[in-house]
Each structure stands twice: as C-alpha cells, then as structure tokens.
Amino acid sequence: MLDATTKEIKERASGGVINPAKTCQPIGAMYAALGIHGCLPHSHGSQGCCSFHRMHLTRHFRDPIMASTSSFTEGASVFGGGANLKTAIKTIFQVYNPDIIAVHTTCLTETIGDDIPNIIKTSEIPEGKMVIHTNTPSYVGSHVTGFSNMTKSMVNYFAEATTPLKKEQVNIIPGFVNPGDMREIKRLTRLMNAPYIMFPDTSGVVDSPMTGEFQMYPKGGTTQPELIDTGNSKLTIALGRFASSDAAEQLDKKCKVPAVTLKAPIGIKATDALLMTLRRAFVSDVPYELEEERGQLVDIMTDTHFHFHGKKVAIFGDPDIVTGITEFVMSLGMIPVHVLTGTPGGAVGSVVGSFEEDIKELVDQAGLKANIKAAGDLFTLHQWIKNEPVDLLIGNTYGKYIARAEDLPFVRVGFPVMDRSVHSYMPIVGYRGAMRLIEMISGALLDRQDRDAADEDFELVM
C-alpha cells in the first residue's frame, strides 16, 4: 500500500497531508468530557462528526462511548445553529438526564460563528444541572488541543477558590492518556500520601467493568464538587505541556493555585520528577513500596540493557507521549533517529509549545542527531525511515503500514490503538509502566531476532 512512497524527499508546498499523525480537536474534547462524572459530551455540528468520534473512541477503548449531537441540517448551517443547540439541550436533559452537558463545537459551527455561551444562557436548563462548553475549531491544533481546551473549560466553569487558605491537596491533570495510566498516576499519588483531585479522569468510565447492565453514566469521572474544589488546592501538576498546561495556568490565574508542568511520567526520570514534586509539596517520604518498584525497574534495565543498546528507533504520536517515550528509550541506550508528531504548534520558535525544541534538547544532551518534526505526517516519517532505516518503530496503530512496508518490529503506544486490546487498561506511566514498556520493546526486538535467526544462531536463552 505504501509502494509509492519515495526515498527522495521533496518539499510539499501544498500543506496537504498524506496519512495523518493527528486528528481533529472535537474528539479530544469529547474524550476529556467523558472524564467528568455524570457528563454527556455534546457535539455541536453535523451528526457525522459525533458518529466518527464515538466510533474512533469505541475502537480504541472497546467500551460504549456516549455523546449527543445537534444534528445539523442545511437550514441550521445558514441561519446558525442556536435553535438546534437549544432543542438539543432540552432533549438531552429530558431523555438522557445527565448532570452536566459538555458542549464542544466542530469546524462547521466554528465557521458559521455560533455564539455558544449566549445560546447556553438562553437555554432551558433544569435546576441543579449544568451546561459547559469549549470551542474546538477543527482547523486549529489537533485532538490534543481539543483535550486541552475542554480541560481548561472545566476550570473556567467549575473551579472556585472558596477557602481562605489553600488545602493540603494537589490537582493532577493527567493529559490525553489511557484510563490505565490515570489509575497508575492516582496510585502513585496515594502512595505518596498526597490528597489529590485528578481531572479529567476517564478511569471507571471508558474502562468500566462488565455488570450485565448498560450504564449511561458509569461510576468513574471527576465529580462536580471535586472540580469546584480544584480552586482550593495548593498546587496543580500538569502532566504534559500540550494536553495539560493550559488548564493549569488558567487555574493559577483564576484561583491562584500555583502550577507546575512536568513531562508525562513515562520512564524512570519523568516518574522520579513527579514523585519528587509530590514529596516537596507534601513533605512526605517516598514509601518503601515505590522505592522497591524503582529498584526493580533499575534492575530490569540493567538486566536487559544489552538488548537495547545502540538500537535505532522511530517514534511518532501525540507530543506529550512522544517526548516521554523518547526520553525513556534514550535511558535504555537506544537512539531516537526520527521523532514526529502530527500536532502543530510545537515547531521551533512557536509560542504555544516547543515539541521540536524539547526533543532537540534531549538528543543534543546525548550528543545525538535526529529528524524532528511537529505538524508532520506519516508519509514524511516513512520517507525518513527509507533514508535512515531503524530497528524499531513506536507509535499508534497507524504505524502498522510502515512497519509492514519496511519490515520493522513495531510497538503500539498512544492513541488510537485499534488492532490490539487490553492496552487501555495497562499503564505506560510510572515505574510499572516503564517495566511494561521494556517488556513490549524487548519482546518486539527479540521476537524479531528469533524470527530472523539462522538455525545455528537460534538461542534458547536470550
């Protein structure tokens, strides 16, 4: 299928994309909103968008994904979607009865310029219920931006500083990660004895247990009182610059909660940083349980380092995740030669973020060189790999085409993973997550070695 990918790289002036490494904002907003307890995400646009987003999330999480749509028609696109949204809000409370509706826009409603806050203000909202919104123009940023925007809106709508003194508790914004990761981050925080509020929190929502009953609003999700109380915390930890920083900064502005942005806690260094931050803030000791885990991880790293050393890797996916993975594989002695995200805004010199700079700094420190690109696509990544082959590819499901074309071992990480299961339950964050990554990476490399070994080189002990 990728036969036509040429080695020779020509500047593509059109700005068009061949085989994307990102998708549009609304799906990120929908995913974030699922992390509020009792909340129904609402897509203000054509029904197709909502259907696409639910389908995509369903394929990744293998759980029912509930969201409603304004079901635009031709008339709405000419006269504005106010009437549709008002009807929708009324219908939703009547029929699906959520505590909160979280409206996000689509490219269509952004282009026609619907004034969402005003429409919400003039809608019928039952006593005790709430409608929040965020703007997610699909032609800006990526799905990660959408996640960030909805998370920021949670601050705008809920967070309140109600106590004179800040409480001994920390807000944790986990970023666009799996519920398995969120659970692991919460476990680490609990072990550090730090009271916390995680938002958004999709654990218990998109990884809900099978009970024989369908629950429109599963048990999980950050509750409304918790969201309000985020304004009283003494610290916010934003995990990942792209998905989480904005909300943390907004919380600082609105409620004077100081914020730190850390890397997504992927690998030993980033996990250490998270625990140190918690330790400093809560003067707690790192419990033996975590010291033991860390020690085990280091033990595994030393036991297996020769499998990894000097191996070349190509990594793609969402910026926060890719940054974490890059740092981690380097700590194993691997060489990241191609590092790419589809999410824009992270180019060198951009005001929003600095994906390219972050990665460059990492590889510079190790005295390495890499191809690094924000707002890239998988066509470019494939061309890079043709020019400088790698031993391993790490990324989401879409990497499988390149892995096949170039016959590469492939480790699936990130969003979406639609051709394997269980991934959303298992963390890649924390020390345990790092162990899992090592297991996946070494499994892929060693399976390959076994496959390709001549009979005489086929080894029992590796």
Add this chain to the structure above:
Amino acid sequence: MSQAQAIDGRQDFIITKGKQKAHLKCDADSIAGCVSQRACVYCGARVVLNPITDAIHLVHGPIGCSAYTWDIRGSLSSGEELFRNSFSTDLREQDVIFGGEKKLTAAIDQLAAKYHPKLIFVYSTCIVGVIGDDLEAVCRTAAKRHGIEVIPVQSSGFIGNKSAGYRAACDALFRLIEPENRELVGKDKSINYLGDFNLAGEAWIIRDYLRQMGVTVNVVLTGDATYADLKKATRASVNIIQCAGSMHYLAGRMEETYGIPYMQVSFLGLEDTSESLRRIAAVIGDSEVVARTEALIAREMSHTAPVIEGYRQKLAGKKAAVYVGGGFKAISLIKQFRELSIEVVMIGTQTGRQEEYDTINDLASDGTVILDDANPSELERFMTDQEADLLVGGVKERPLAYKLGKAFIDHNHDRKHPLSGYVGAINFAKEVYTTVCSPVWKYVRAGGEGHE
C-alpha cells in the same frame, strides 16, 4: 438506564408488529440532542466510492474527516492499494478565512505528480459548503491541466444523512461512467454487480458463482473496481443490485439514461442466494445458463445445507436483535435467521426506506419491535425487554451489546470474513454460534448473581 423514555417525537419511529397500524416514520432527520447512531453525508459517499482501488480519495476539509475514514472499510483489492491511504487538504485557520481553493489546487497538483493516478475524487466536508470554495471549478481546471479525471463529490455533512451521501457518490459515479462511445451501451451480454464493496472478498465469491453459471460480470460497483473497469460500466446489459440503500439511485439513473434495466438481488442466506441466482439466470434467458445455475445451486446446497442444519439444531429458539444500515440487509437478515430457527425480536435500520419497512413488517412475527434511527437507550431497552440473545450491528453497537451481556455480530465494515453466498451463510451461522455459545457469557451472569 431503565429510566430511558421515548424522546418526544420519537414515538412515530418505533412500532410493535401486530399492536399498531403498520406505519413507521423514517428517512427523516435525527432529532437534535439524540445520541444517534447515524453517520453523515461524507461518510455515506466515502464508503460507496472508497473501494475504487486506483483512485486518490482526497478529502477537502480539516483533518478529522479524513483521519476517521482512513482504511476503515475492509474492501479487498486484487491489485492497486492506493485507495487505502488517507489524503487530506488539512484546512487550517487561514484557509477557512481566505478560502481553501488554492490549497486544494496545490494538493491535487502534488498528488497527481507523485502518484500519477487516472482518477481523483475530491470530497467536500462540512465547512467547504460554508466557506464557498468552488469545487467544480477547481476540479475542472485541475483535470484539464493533468489530463486525468478529477471528480468533485458534494458531500458536505449537513446537507442530509448517510443516504444523501449515497446519492452524492452515485452522482459522482454517474459522471465517471459516461461512455465515450454511445454505440457500445448495453451491447455486452455481461452484467454489472452494484452495491457490493468486496468486504472480506465477498464480490469475488459472487463473481465466481456467476462465472460457474456462465454469466460474465462486467464491473462490480464498487468493490475492487478500477478506473478502467468503471469506464466500461455502461456496456453491460443488466444491472443487479445487492445493497439497495446505496445503489438504487444509480441503477435508476442508468436505466433512465442508458436503458439498462436493473433487478434487486440478495446473497445473504441460502434462500435469498439461490433465489437471486435463479432470477439472474432467468433474465439472461439462456437455457444452458439456467441448467448450469441449477447444477451450481444443487452442488452448493448439498454441502452447505447439512452444515447449516447442524448449527440450526444448536441455535434453535434463540432470539436476535438487528440494527443495521440499510433496510434491504435487514430484510435478508430476518430470513437468514429463520434458516437458523432464530427469531428476530427487534429490528431497525439507520436509513431504511418506507417500502423496505413495509416488507420488514410483513416478514416479522407478531411482537417484533421495528424502529428507525434508534439511539443507544432505545436499543438497550428493546434488546432487554425482548430478551434478545444477540445483536447484529456496527462498530458503535458492539460494546453496548457486550455490556448487556449479549452476543454480537458485526455486519458492517468490521466484518472479518465474507457473509455473502453459500460460504457466507456458513460463516454467518458459525459466527452466530461462536458468539452466542461462547463460555464467556457464563461468567457475566454468574458474576452478577454471585456479587449481588
């Protein structure tokens, strides 16, 4: 969610056979605020055209639409794989303000230079309709410049639902198949096979049956079709249509313009397959074809029927719920389940037409719930109330069924093996058996009881 109530205005879309007068409202727009399972115009158009293997499918819009439809349909190709890539103009803010025509032109130029395709489809998505890009004009000039066909597909999401997308795709196809030489129209003794997308290789199976009967398939629309195949589409003397929802309109236009008659067939289940093959033979009207057809049917039935009977004995008395895209498929499924002695207790479609709902109503047993454009809470309620053991549906319905502890079959893009013809009937029976009789359901129930 037993608190689920029927949404005001939804009552007309749901009936129970034998209880009300049989008239169901359908093909209307979904109500704002519904958790509708329906897709949009672009999605409808894309699924119909996507299987054309050597075409570039360029999505003009922000990245999303193109990302979500990247290689989602399991249409198999016997050659080209170009269609499996995802091409998008990835419109950004400045394009939305200043218009996207320039970017579209540049993207077409670049793709034409890189891949040398003979055919490019350019799909318009929601905002293209609003920012006012002149797709026709851009495509026309690009086509001239590159000496290839560049066909715009008018599929802005808000102009209707999936059916409107089918129509947009048919319009594009109709343009494409316009013959250079009118003399050749309808002159071949071959047939076109419309509405099979070669999911899991289904069109190949049917093509093979027809070959054994002595009937030549001119082109399949659109499973495993190429530009060159489509160009000679008007030479066939008959069109047969399998997925009526998407192709009825094209068949109608071809009859009107080129005088090519069409007939509806279905290759789902033993009964429908045999009947369809016989009808095709009758239309060809050649006694030798008729004889070969009977021989084929006898041959296939002799080894298929006992297998189906084996499954029937294991499955008899189970109850099925069906929620699929088109009405025609729903009709076939009722019959197919009957062959397995499974009763369909709930049946609905996303885009069924009135005539189809009438047929469904005739076929269904008393007490069967029939509904149009269902939302998840309705599906949940009726599956539970009607005590279905199994749901047939698409991607979004799968986890819903599983959460209720119900077995599930994908009858959509995610199907993993062919469901057409005699082999398909066996696959279907086997799949029903595998999911309904899986040991995993035991744990659901036992777990539930043990913990309460």
